[in-house]
Amino acid sequence: MRPLMTTLAVLASIAFAGNAGAEDLVVGVAAPLSGPSAILGKQVEAGAVLAADTNGATIKTVDDACTADGGAAAARDFAATKVNVVVGFLCTEAIEAALPILKEAGIPVITVGVRTESLTDRRAKTGWPVYRLGPRGDDERYAVARILTRLWQKELFAIIDDGTIYGREIAETLRAAAEQAALKPAFVDTFRPQLDNQIGLIGRLKKAGATKVFAGGDGDDIAIMGRDAAQLDAGITFAGGENLRTPAGDVRYAMGTLMIAPPEWAAVADPKV
Structure with a gap:
């Protein structure tokens, strides 16, 4: 995962923040910061920090652990913090567990790494506010x-x-x-x-x-x-x-x-x- 992709995700997220300026934007960053995928998660985090510094946004990073439990916990944390948008997610299990919670909270999600086709193919049926930067499977x-x-x-x-x-x-x-x-x-x-x-x-x-x-x-x-x-x-x-x-x-x-x-x-x- 390249920090550039996360930078693009954060920049793109500004468009989903309504009338809020970049200085008012709070971006949730979901990434595996523990476990076998931590090396990739830390790259996502580094890219988000760079983009936030460049654009004056605030980020809140949460470890989703690349697991369903981690994804759901991260989503609840983001909802409680009332972030404007969430970027990140590298694992299908984590994002699929997080999306129902984030949908309920009205928080859009931009995934930089999940390639599972059904994630966006089912968008009309599920109503999940998810957008993909990486390629499909x-x-x-x-x-x-x-x-x-x-x-x-x-x-x-x-x-x-x-x-x-x-x-x-x-x-x-x-x-x-x-x-x-x-x-x-x-x-x-x-x-x-x-x-x-x-x-x-x-x-x-x-x-x-x-x-x-x-x-x-x-x-x-x-x-x-x-x-x-x-x-x-x-x-x-x-x-x-x-x-x-x-x-x-x-x-x-x-x-x-x-x-x-x-x-x-x-x-x-x-x-x-």
Whole structure:
């Protein structure tokens, strides 16, 4: 989570504060400041502090712990304080528990990290005053399908996944899009993840003639596939989703590996903003 995103959230929240000026604005910041997600929560808090200092707003930060109980407790705290708007929330459990309470208090919410599609898809039904700055969960799947069906329309390609919900959904979205585009994969399969090598899989891909492979799975598995494909001189280029954006492991990604994901904001943001 980039502090820039939280800065944008706080600036955007001014628009929901009615006639109040920035100096009268009280912004609730919900973030996990304890537990395994605390490192991200502290980035959210740091961004909010920076934005508040810049715009003269007041912030009230509450630890939502990335849990349902934490989210509900944070919402009650914000309601009692009568904040104008709440920004933050990185976990679905926390925001879903908080929203009924914040709705009752008439406090709008801007989430910077929750991607669950139903959060905004159900807005008309639930009446939850929630707005999203980050991408939806299905944005990644549709981006993969849109980009690769165009990029690989003249290639022999394969679609594989690791059997997880994430892997199956992203692979199936690509397969369905390929079918609609009158493209037929040369090979479709589910692979066993977390193996020391994927020689057998690479052999099957090579036999099928695939030169491009989308793998719905973790970055470590795709790195191993790329290494093994190079060793077998298979001539295969691998592609994956945002799961490839992980710290380098024992095996590095093969040259040419394609990641379909949002840009790193530190690399594209205007430093003057």
